[in-house]
Amino acid sequence: MRVLVVGSGAREHALCLALAADPAVTALVCAPGNAGTATVAEYRRLDVSDPAAVAALAAEVAAGLVVIGPEAPLVAGAADAVRAAGIACFGPSAQAARLEGSKAFAKEVMAAAGVPTARARLCTSAEQVAAALAEFGPPYVVKDDGLAAGKGVVVTDDPTVAREHAAACGRVLVEEYLDGPEVSLFCVTDGTTVLPLLPAQDYKRIGDGDTGPNTGGMGAYAPLEWLPPGTVERVVREVAQPTVDELRRRGTPFAGLLYVGLAMTAAGPRVVEFNARFGDPETQVVLALLDSSLAGLLHAAATGTLAGHPAPRWRPGAAVTVVVAAAGYPGTPRLDDPVRGGDQPGVIHAGTRRDGDGVLRSAGGRVLSATATGASLPAAREAAYRLVAGIELAGGQYRTDIADLASRPGLGFSVDA
Ligand code: AMP
Ligand code: GLY
Numbered sequence: 001m002r003v004l005v006v007g008s009g010a011r012e013h014a015l016c017l018a019l020a021a022d023p024a025v026t027a028l029v030c031a032p033g034n035a036g037t038a039t040v041a042e043y044r045r046l047d048v049s050d051p052a053a054v055a056a057l058a059a060e061v062a063a064g065l066v067v068i069g070p071e072a073p074l075v076a077g078a079a080d081a082v083r084a085a086g087i088a089c090f091g092p093s094a095q096a097a098r099l100e101g102s103k104a105f106a107k108e109v110m111a112a113a114g115v116p117t118a119r120a121r122l123c124t125s126a127e128q129v130a131a132a133l134a135e136f137g138p139p140y141v142v143k144d145d146g147l148a149a150g151k152g153v154v155v156t157d158d159p160t161v162a163r164e165h166a167a168a169c170g171r172v173l174v175e176e177y178l179d180g181p182e183v184s185l186f187c188v189t190d191g192t193t194v195l196p197l198l199p200a201q202d203y204k205r206i207g208d209g210d211t212g213p214n215t216g217g218m219g220a221y222a223p224l225e226w227l228p229p230g231t232v233e234r235v236v237r238e239v240a241q242p243t244v245d246e247l248r249r250r251g252t253p254f255a256g257l258l259y260v261g262l263a264m265t266a267a268g269p270r271v272v273e274f275n276a277r278f279g280d281p282e283t284q285v286v287l288a289l290l291d292s293s294l295a296g297l298l299h300a301a302a303t304g305t306l307a308g309h310p311a312p313r314w315r316p317g318a319a320v321t322v323v324v325a326a327a328g329y330p331g332t333p334r335l336d337d338p339v340r341g342g343d344q345p346g347v348i349h350a351g352t353r354r355d356g357d358g359v360l361r362s363a364g365g366r367v368l369s370a371t372a373t374g375a376s377l378p379a380a381r382e383a384a385y386r387l388v389a390g391i392e393l394a395g396g397q398y399r400t401d402i403a404d405l406a407s408r409p410g411l412g413f414s415v416d417a
Contacts, residue, residue, distance in 0.1 A: 001295050002027040004058050005041065006048055006078065007069025008034050010323075010350035010369045011280040015067060016041045017348070018287045018294040025295045029061045035342070035360055036349025048073045051081035058087045065090065065299050068256075071147060071277050075101040079256070088302040092276050095252035099243070100259075100276040103145050103173050110271060113246035115239050117271040120175040129166040132174035133159055139177045144169040153214055178263035178270050183224060184282045185232060185260045187240040188297055191253030193306040194240045195297070196232050198223045198289060198314060200282035201406070206330055208401045215330040216366060219402030221320045221377060222285040226406060227264075235260060235269050243274070255301055284348050284371045285319035320384040320403045321371040326351070327395025329365035337362045340392035346371050347387060367393060378407040 003025050005015050013036040019025045020040040030037035031046035044061070047053050049072060058066045066082045068074055068091035077094040091097075098105045103120075110117045118141070121132040133140055140162035144152030154165040155177070166172045182204075186197040200222035206212040239260055247254045259275035287294065292313040300309040326333035333351075339360045342352060348371050351364015370387035374380030381403045388398055 001025055001064045001299065002062055003029070003295055004061055004063040004066045005030045005033075005037070005069060006046065006054055006066065006073060008032050008037070008048075009069065009280055009364075010348045010366065011278050011283045012069040013037050013348045013350070014284045014287050014371075015069065015278070015294070018290060019067075022293050022295045024293050027061075029063070031057055034349045034363070035352040035354045036347075038354070039343075048078070049076055051077040054078040055081035055085045055087070058082050058089075059085055063087055065295060065302060067091065067298055069277060071097065071100050071275065074256075074276050075147060088299060090256055090298040090302045092254045092256040093252060096247050096254035096256075097276040099247070099254065099274045101147055103143050103273070104171075106274050107173065109243060109246055113242040115242055115271055116268065118176040118178050120173045122171070123166065123174055124171050126163070126167065129163060129172065129174060133162055136174065136176045141175040141177050142166050142169075143173045143175065145171040145173060155214075178265055178272060180263045180265040180270075182272060183227065183231075183262045183264060183269070184220075184279050185235050185240070185262065186278060186282070186286060187236065187258045187260060188301050188306065189240070189244050189254060189256070189258055190301045190304045190306040191244065191248055191255045192304070194236055194244055194258070195306060195309070195311055196236050196240070197286050197312060199227060199232055200224070200279075200285055202279065202282050203399060203402055206325075206397065206399075208399050213330055215325070217279070217281045217323065218325065218399045219320070219322045219369075220281045220285045221318060221380070221403035221406065222282070222289060223314075223318065224406070225377070231264075231269065235262065239269065239271055255304070280350070280366075281321045281323055281369050284321040284369050288319040288321075288371055288373050289315045289317070291315045315373065317373055317375045318377040318380040319371065319373045320377070320380040321348070321369045322384050322388050322398055322402045323350070323366050324368045324370065324388065324391055324393055324396045324398045325366050326362050326364070326393070327397065329397065333362070333365040334395060335362055335364070337394045339367060341390040342368055344387060344390055346384075347391065362393060367396065377403055381407050
């Protein structure tokens, strides 16, 4: 199978590594990719925001499967354009991708499907915001309604900060605060059948101990041994399957990756957010543990044949990834700094480029993500931090507590089933 991966982040590099190692894949192209994908996949120039250009490239490289990584091309209709060209595409239509593109739409679908989530009010004026903040009380949760690369959400005890964020966004959701550890569950679906991958945990804040502003994600680990048995099945039954069924019923089936972001509250799993694509950095750890064909799985989802497809197999043990971000991130990142140690096995590239002299340079907020597996979570964590120690980036920032609590017997999370 000839595969085209669209995108240029760590998720796309992780997808390319898994696809390059898959015997079912005969040719691999990544467009536009980064310095990491260029070492495992053929490079092509591409404006990912142009659906016609994505479809044209898919035809030009004779792709048998197109995998669209980021949300922006999905919301713009890239998957529709590829499918219209008669090429199998892993990724939802623009209509179905609104599950991520509009938080208000996601809430509406969840209400119709009976999916448990935080109560929320859609607000377009300062008066509505003030009333909703008063209704739910602190901690205040204010979300930009549109796409914001994981940075449109403010969770704060300070009503002034909450009001200012709402004013800056315009159209926002004000939500009830969900208390409990967060879980990311990726579900592969063809619009009817749902196959869950391993649950993972992401670290959203920039600083150790979950301090500082939200980011796109600073690290992750999988699997989650502290999850009560049966949680994955419960989330498929109560969340993913009803959502997929509801979108099919509306005539806008969701075929691709339904990313379920959950809070494990005392009352059970509650949806924090949906995304319409693989998450970053969770993809790095989930795919590091995958022991069956990724191309076969994604192709089955793209062609409506998931019902007959075997469930994915997993390697024993655990995986940990630690993101190294540029100085200034999650604000405006400093770019073009030389990066050393970026070509070690397990280092997954996010915002990188290679200059004319072959020197690796930072080219984005999140630069690299050091990913390692191990027989146990503590072993994987140690190996990931050994990799980080071999990376040099001036002003680089990383968290030192990824997978820390969960690695300590008796000190990790626990939640009631
Ligand atoms: P989102 O973009 O919706 O995933 O939000 C980003 C992050 O904000 C989440 O991963 C949570 O850490 C936090 N968050 C979002 N919604 C809530 C909520 N209702 N209660 C508590 N934390 C939330
Ligand atoms: N890990 C968060 C995201 O991909 O949105």
